[in-house]
Amino acid sequence: KGTGKSxxxxxxxxxxxxxxxxxxxVAKLFVNNSTGRIGLVGYWDAVAFDEFAGKKKRADRALVDILKNYMANKSFSRGIETLGAEASMVFVGNTAHTVPYMLKNSDLFDELxxxxxxxAFLDRIHFYIPGWEFEQIRNEMFSNGYGFxxxxxxxxxxxxxxxDYSDKYQQYFELSSDITTRDRDGVHKTFSGLMKLIHPTGEASKKEIETLLQTAIEGRRRVKDQLIRIDSTMVPVKFEYRSLGGEWTSVTTLEADEFPELYGVSDTGSSLESGVESSSESNGESNTDSTSDGQSSAILSAGSVSAEKFAVTGTAAAKPFAAVFSADEEKKKLKTGHYKIPEGRKGVSYDILFGPYIAGAxxxxxxxxxxxxxxQARNLMEFIETVAKAKDAxxxxxxVLITKISDEGSDMVSKQAELLEDVQNGATLIGINLEIEYSETIHDRSIKTDTGWLISLGRGLDIFQQFDTSWFDPRLRQQRYRQVKEFEITYMRQAVKE
Structure with missing residues (x-):
């Protein structure tokens, strides 16, 4: 609610x-058989149904049947005559439950x-926009300059x-032949629309086109995966694409990545793997490790980083990470590798990304x-808090923070120094000694420990999207509720200096 849909x-x-x-x-939307007057679809380019959700609402069955035919063929019948129209259909509404609740108990169309x-009606929808991924409109989002x-x-x-820009991706990519005609039409329509909005000339780089193609595929997959939940006769489809002559890339939805145990649908009908792209090596036997207390570790993504959930119940929760695993056990279980975390994902925190690797340092x-x-200073303080959780009492x-002095004037330099001093004072309260060094030559972001771990950070600590910093917003205190920016992270082992 409050995202500006209507x-x-x-x-x-x-x-x-x-x-x-x-x-x-039927008369208002399509045609009045008594007067012969055509309805809204004959006058508008787009017709949006507001407040469409609501289980208790009643709908005319005949209207739904006509909509099915219209959404498939852009035509409808008036007596013995068949008429055509060009209006697009948009259905706007709010869900009554959280995403994990719907995935566990029903489906994402539950409120219709x-x-x-x-x-049969839902299969004609080209794209499902996940409104829960959008921020509510706030005052700071409005511009204060010239408007267009x-x-x-x-x-x-x-x-x-x-x-029609639906074929613009074909010079670089191809879709899997497993994608059905209706699914392909949905992907093409969305991709063409996004191209016209973002690249109206029809010219874009391969990377830009790939981003739009992935978005179009994800939106149609969200529809299809819910249809499989609703109708057992629906066959799972491999929503994949590849560069011409390259390897196939599977596209998943964000909620499938966040809640794989609840999503329950994959290309083969089994539980979905996470959408995190990874390439890793490990000295351990399993991706899901157990602590000495028998507690299962949290998994950042299927087949990726093994990490202790800090805010959990049980005996392991009362101990810092370093006390749960010995140094030797950690070396066996933690992985080296490269991971790419997609835009908008939730459930990511410094505790999961860094906690296991800095424990014992x-x-x-x-x-x-x-x-x-x-x-940025808040990000640093939150990293310090993760260090405190990972160390023994x-x-x-x-x-040691190595950073650059601000180049935006003396006022900003003073403000930077003040912020870093505040972080130093806060770190002292939790037993961390924060040293600050300045360098004008650094560029790459990284974390290095005296236990031999080197973590390359594509974005540094700045991995979270902007959010409301009200004290009543849980995202201020719980990173796992924030959405992330797309970022990459690489874990490497180095020889430890004696």
């Missing part, structure tokens, strides 16, 4: 119509009226409506050239 379709373009989902009739909770009159943009987009060197403003740990 506002887009009511105010963004004069060629779209937002109507109440409960007020729709019963008549619309029909596999949206009517101009609306006319440009209307002028481009007949353009007496000296930790953090290289990050951009610790200059308040949120009797252990003295020194963290």
């Amino acid at each position: 506002h887009i379709y009511s105010e963004f373009s004069p060629h779209g119509m937002l109507i109440s989902g409960g007020e729709v009739t 009226p019963e008549q619309y909770h029909d596999p 009159v949206v009517d101009y943009l609306a006319e440009v987009l209307r002028h481009m409506r007949d353009a 007496n000296r930790i060197e953090l290289v990050d050239p951009y610790i200059r403003v308040a949120y 009797s252990q003295e740990v020194t963290v």
Whole structure:
């Protein structure tokens, strides 16, 4: 709620119509057989059904049947005559439950009226936009400079409506032959629309096109995976693509990556693997390790980093990570490897990323050239807190921060120094000695421990998307509820100096 869904379709373009989902009739939407007057689909480029969700709402069965045919063929019948129209259909609504609740107990279409909770109708939807991934509109999101009159943009987009960019990816990529015609149509329609919005000339780099193609495939896969839950006759599809002549890449949804144990649908009908791209090596026998207390470790992603969940119940929760595993045990179980974490994922924290690798270290060197403003200082303090959780109570740990002095004037230099001094004082309270060094030549971000671990950080500590910093927002205290920016991380072993 509060993400601006309805506002887009009511105010963004004069060629779209937002109507109440409960007020729709066959005569209003398609044609009035008594008067012969055509309905909304004949006058608008897009018709959006507002407040569409609601299990208790009743819908005309005949309207649903006509919608099925219209959404598949852009045509509908009026007596003995078949008419066509070009209006796109958008269905806007709110879910009543959290995503994991819906995945465990029903499906992501659970809140639709019963008549619309029909596999034949849902299969005609091209893309499911996961509204829970969007931030609510806040005052700081509004611009305070010059604005562009949206009517101009609306006319440009209307002028481009007949353009077809659905084949623009084919010079670089191909879709799996396992993808059905209807699934392929959904991917093509979404990809074409995104191209017109973001690259209206039709020209884009291979990387830019790949990003849009992945988005289009993910949105259609979200629809198909829910259909498999609803209708047991639906066959799982391999939503894959590849560079021409290259290796196949599977596209999963974000909720499948976050809750694989609840998602329950894969290309082969079994539980989904995480969407984290990884290449790793390990001295251990298993990806899921158990502590000496019998407690299972948290997994950042299927087949990736083994880590202790710090905020858990049981005897292991009362101990810092270093006390749960001995140094020898950690070396056996922790992995080297490279991982790519996708944009928007939740469930990631410094505790999981770094905790197991810094446990047992007496000296930790953090290289990050951009610790200059308040949120970056907060990231540093949260890293210090992870160090405190990972160390033994009797252990003295020194963290050395190597960063750059701000180049934005003397005021910013003073502010940076003040922030770092505050972090130093806070670190002292939890038994961490924070030393600060400045270097004008550093660029790459990394963490190095005296136990032999080197962690290469693509974005440094700045891996989280912006969020509301109100004291009442749990994301301020719990990193796992934040969405991440896309980032890469590499774990390496080095020889330990005696």
